[in-house]
Amino acid sequence: MKIFYRSKQVYFYILLCIFFLIITTPVILPFFYKGYFPTHDGEWAVIRLTDMYRELKDKQIPPRFSGNLNFGYGYPLFNFTYPFPYYAGIVIYLLHFGFVNSIKILFISSVLFSAVSMFFVSKTLWNSTLAGFISSTAYVYVPYRMVDLFVRGSLGESLSFALFPAILFCVIKLLRTGKDIYGIFLAILYGILVQTHNIMAIFFSIFLLLFILGSLFYIRYKSIKKIVFFLLLGVGASAFFWLPALVEKKHILLSYVPITDRSLYFVTFSQLFFSKWGYGAPASSDGFTYQIGIPFVLILLITLIVLISKKRSTIFNTVNTQALVLVGITILFFPLLFKESEIVWRLPFLSEINYPWILLGMLGFLLSLLSGFVAAKPFWRFVAVCCVLVNIFLVLPHAKPQYFVDRGDTYYMTNDATTTSSNELMPIWVKKFPLRRPENKAVLIKGRGLVETEKLSSRRITFTANLQTDGVVRINTIYYPGWILEGSKRSIAYDNPQGVMEIPLSKGMNKISLVFKETLFRSVCDLLSLFSLFIIAVLFVKQIKVLKVN
Template sequence: MRNKIKFYFLIGAVSFLPLFGIFLTSNLNHTHDGLVHLPRIAAYYKALGDLQIPVRWAGDLNYGYGMPLFNFMYQVPYFISSIFLFLGFNLVTSFKIVLSLSYIFSGLFMFAFAKAFFKDTKKAFLVTIFYQFAPFRLIEVLARGSFGEVYVYAFFPLVLLGLTLLFKKFSVINFIIASVSTSLLILSHNSMSLVFFSVSVGFLVFFSKNKKNLILGSFSLLLGLLMASFYWMPAIFEHKFTYGDFYMKNVYESRFPSIAEFFSPNLAKDFDLQRGKVPVGLGIFQMISIFLSLILIFKKKTDIVIKKVLFFALAVLIVSMFFMQPISKLFWINFSYLRQFQFPWRFMAITCFSTSMLSISFFYFNIFRKKILYVSLIAFVVLSTIPYWKPPEGYDKVDEKYYWNYPLTSTYYGETDIVWSAGPAKAYPNNRIEVIGGKAVISNFIKKSNKQTFNIDAKTNAQLVANTQYFPGWRVYIDGKTVPVEFQDQHWRGMMTFLVPKGEHDVKLIFEESKIRFFSDIVSLIGVLSLAIFGFSKAKKII
């Protein structure tokens, strides 16, 4: 037991090495997305404070006109960030901690999975080091600052751990691990989670020992999918209300890496070997593992079980590289969901897993079984990534107040801009509620992220406009009764307009669940209850 803890501690410590530098300053390590995530973290925290559960609407962004940002954006990293904000940390420190935790936990979970799968601590440790120190992993954390994707790396091995444990023996805890981790995987990133979920399904089919394994594994993945329905169902079915497809339909076209970029070490960070400022090299030792794996596959004496592992990992590697090449354009053109990936090189994430699995090939060459060479290999894998440990663009001094009151949308391609609006707002409105017809006086106005209330003394029948973007789910209540809402007035495009009768009234504008969101909430609840009932019934039988 003590030996196991030692390895977990060692993985945590080694994983922290590339991250140590970002905590030596109060400034924010500059990443491609870091300055975008700060206002999102703030908006999510505010929404939670307003008891908006689940969080869907960012009420203060877009110059206060609001936007359905979290109806489409991943939930996990922002929720975890909110915990640290609640504990008193600022935005920058919360971002750093949450980013770092994802990296450390990905190592711990990968080791747990590899230990259960290979039944060998040394193999598990090597696989974990290859997973953690694939160059692209460090690019994701320290160059891109890809807040959601980094948590996919953490929960994916946890899904595989749950499935592997189910293959060995059914237990309630193993089933719960597989189901809950699947749900967390889906909630970590909208597009990347789909790819890793697909690999999880492939792993299940490929390594299930019998029909029972396949059924239990499928059921656990399905329950995980159901529990996350409150997020992925609206993200898919309400996507049509945004400009996402329109603005992002051609983004992928110039983002296909060349084959040379994969197999050319880029320790000097040569711009010619980058794709949109993102180095996509596999890594020196990852390339060696591919070469050794090919030798083992064609070697007759290689154990059939090892061949199966290598074949699976190589298949995953080949498929991921296929989607990063122009030859796959037909799929990108015809499948709109694939275009939500924006960048084909995002499939590099899968290569980090596949090459880590291929690293076991080193063990089947006697020279690497010697302790000194095993330790040296691990050391060289870690040390070879040192050029990636330093944030490539330095640090930013951040005005936290600005990001707590961020006026813009926090998106790059307008992927959550609402179709019937006039586009992102350009300035704050003079008033949140305006009288545009008749005579009326508004008082006691209060605005929260998902709710606005005020009193009105209408001298005549009046027409009002709420300078808040309409999205399905916004409802207006006058004295507790719903009234019709218009949102396509040519003078107030995308804004909510409604009529108020003469007299004094209490008015509430509340962002509630649309039909599809309400349905998805129910499906998630059914998933949670099903897991609880299934687990309780099985536990009762065991007791």
């Protein structure tokens, strides 16, 4: 009997794998073509991956300051830009896939894993295998996901779509079973989300808070304490990234000059249904679509009908309460797309977000979950299937890039732009932006003598200066906190229009090394992350022992 049961399980998971391949293949197929395709951010992701590789090769751990970008003048890219997708990309690159293919594999993985994680969370949430199939399919074909993959090319957002259902699954299992193993995975996945996309992490955290508060109707207080503990572990594990990014934002242009005018990027009601599909920038004549899709709106309306028609005695059972909470959050998020909600976007954290339409991703996640709820109701099952099929029919023609290019890895490795839209991570003391690479890294700007660069990397610059008189050497690297003179307590001057480092030297032979190190504050953040990871590791080992005993 046990053998029969196990065989049945094996066949089910084989069929499940086939299902995932069938629903995702039309979406991921363009990534298997040779070369790549232009998107707003996709090719920047390849350049960033090549730069992280350089920084890790230079033993700059964790990577924070690029020595190659900004025309070789340096740029604090990974001190502010989400790093996890590129850590994952490095692992893939080390398996000999190349830089372009590594980024493409990450995009493919985001689609596959999002389908898998959505299946399991919907199946668990609604106690229905069919709900899992419907939600998974709906999630893959959310219109905004086609925009993310083939127009915007946002790697962080795409990977966030895979993390949302996985994190929610861990929360639900922890609420229902109280088992710490789910809490451990919750801490790991939430920590990864914070490092994967800052804005998506903010939206999902708001959702998670509301979902947990809504769950107070049917769960124990002890379970809430566990969730908070493991979420804090995830926050601590990612502290090496988000804490310096938050505190040191005062050093960069982004703290003074917004990337764009938020008022231009609100969505109109009609655009949710009928905006055209384009490949251009948002708000332009050929801009990308803001559609949420008529089938998804129907799903929301049907969910409301189902809940309203419930008897008072059954409306607050577990499944219906969960649906009520999700509907409530969806209705709460929808108005934030429109200009009338502008005052809300001035609140802390939300004021950092420039594009309200980015909420379309979160709404797609919520509506995909609700499609599973509708599918779990026998009377509405056929309607749910039809909604998903109609959505596929409407979205599938747009699951393609505008055109393909084959530039090769070398093109991206030699590109030295800042990889940011408005150079917003430039230190505020830089008044004159670089336009070309410097001829020499170390230049004598005052005095007489000979200067030669001996070692050059993202974390170390060594040069010799044989001076006939006292002089000043300019290092054509922008100063950023962390650069120090090795073996000296002297501060580095950078009060010049270029914001580059200048060092006064005495007559004679001088050998100077500048090293980029972690500041005291960053070191404390690193230790907090290591301590959190240590606790997670200890708890994980403990759980493995418990599982072995059981």
